[in-house]
Amino acid sequence: xxxxxxxxxxxxxxxxxxxxxxxxxxxxxxxxxxxxxxxxxxxxxxxxxxxxxxxxxxxxxxxxxxxxxxxxxxxxxxxxxxxxxxxxxxxxxxxxxxxxxxxxxxxxxxxxxxxxxxxxxxxxxxxxxxxxxxxxxxxxxxxxxxxxxxxxxxxxxxxxxxxxxxxxxx
Amino acid sequence: xxxxxxxxxxxxxxxxxxxxxxxxxxxxxxxxxxxxxxxxxxxxxxxxxxxxxxxxxxxxxxxxxxxxxxxxxxxxxxxxxxxxxxxxxxxxxxxxxxxxxxxxxxxxxxxxxxxxxxxxxxxxxxxxxxxxxxxxxxxxxxxxxxxxxxxxxxxxxxxxxxxxxxxxxx
Numbered sequence: 113x114x115x116x117x118x119x120x121x122x123x124x125x126x127x128x129x130x131x132x133x134x135x136x137x138x139x140x141x142x143x144x145x146x147x148x149x150x151x152x153x154x155x156x157x158x159x160x161x162x163x164x165x166x167x168x169x170x171x172x173x174x175x176x177x178x179x180x181x182x183x184x185x186x187x188x189x190x191x192x193x194x195x196x197x198x199x200x201x202x203x204x205x206x207x208x209x210x211x212x213x214x215x216x217x218x219x220x221x222x223x224x225x226x227x228x229x230x231x232x233x234x235x236x237x238x239x240x241x242x243x244x245x246x247x248x249x250x251x252x253x254x255x256x257x258x259x260x261x262x263x264x265x266x267x268x269x270x271x272x273x274x275x276x277x278x279x280x281x282x
Numbered sequence: 283x284x285x286x287x288x289x290x291x292x293x294x295x296x297x298x299x300x301x302x303x304x305x306x307x308x309x310x311x312x313x314x315x316x317x318x319x320x321x322x323x324x325x326x327x328x329x330x331x332x333x334x335x336x337x338x339x340x341x342x343x344x345x346x347x348x349x350x351x352x353x354x355x356x357x358x359x360x361x362x363x364x365x366x367x368x369x370x371x372x373x374x375x376x377x378x379x380x381x382x383x384x385x386x387x388x389x390x391x392x393x394x395x396x397x398x399x400x401x402x403x404x405x406x407x408x409x410x411x412x413x414x415x416x417x418x419x420x421x422x423x424x425x426x427x428x429x430x431x432x433x434x435x436x437x438x439x440x441x442x443x444x445x446x447x448x449x450x451x452x
Contacts, residue, residue: 160339163393
């Protein structure tokens with residue numbers, strides 16, 4: 113659609129205004145509808161560079177626009193997606209031991225869990241991490257799948273993590 | 283080109299093997315050449331969700347392949363891009379005061395500076411942060427540009443930061 117301010121393009125402002133007037137592209141509207149209807153958002157991905165792969169980061173950048181996910185002074189506990197839960201479930205290349213040497217994996221989760229989900233008012237369940245599935249035995253891989261199946265069965269009884277700096281950097 | 287293992291596709295392995303046999307796509311080879319020739323890598327971007335925008339994360343995901351940027355047991359101080367410097371220069375939406383309330387901006391830099399650059403053996407200069415340029419006066423914005431110009435003049439005399447957990451999470 114048309115630009116709100118064609119003199120000085122500002123991506124954040126344009127998506128905010130487009131959201132307000134129902135002018136976002138169809139794929140974004142569909143993704144937002146899924147988010148709106150969900151009680152729990154599970155993000156499943158391979159960890160690339162201690163972070164989400166770019167394509168998933170692009171989903172966050174495009175879908176979680178101002179007005180929909182947060183707004184002026186509506187962030188963190190006041191975020192617009194309050195009442196929802198999220199869970200980051202991912203596989204790594206390196207082993208748990210390798211991560212442990214340098215302070216563990218939790219500090220890397222601060223931007224995604226706190227910076228994105230918590231910012232939008234979404235509470236966060238304990239992440240589900242499968243360390244180095246490509247380097248372990250077939251049997252170990254099956255155990256990983258079984259553990260995930262088991263966890264899903266009682267996921268609704270879990271309490272969110274305490275999304276504080278202590279959890280991440282203790 | 284052809285796949286190294288067409289039975290079980292593994293992105294990391296395929297790009298590693300493609301790099302080894304000179305089979306990466308032309309745009310990646312060109313980007314890697316730029317990195318190879320550079321003494322200093324400056325990444326300039328607007329902070330999106332306390333992180334790089336997806337398109338820049340995609341650059342990291344695609345360009346910094348195994349064999350080129352790191353290798354088995356060649357990471358961190360042994361990373362393959364040793365001898366280079368990097369600098370993350372970015373603008374934010376929120377003010378410095380807003381960041382200060384929740385532990386500041388440094389913890390968000392751990393994945394990019396430590397997890398990517400330091401992992402590849404690249405040392406990191408103090409980040410250059412322009413807080414909320416869209417919310418300050420024209421005069422303030424000009425001061426920001428002047429400060430950046432000034433900094434660039436003596437950048438070569440700067441020492442890298444101590445890339446330790448203390449710098450990020452103190």
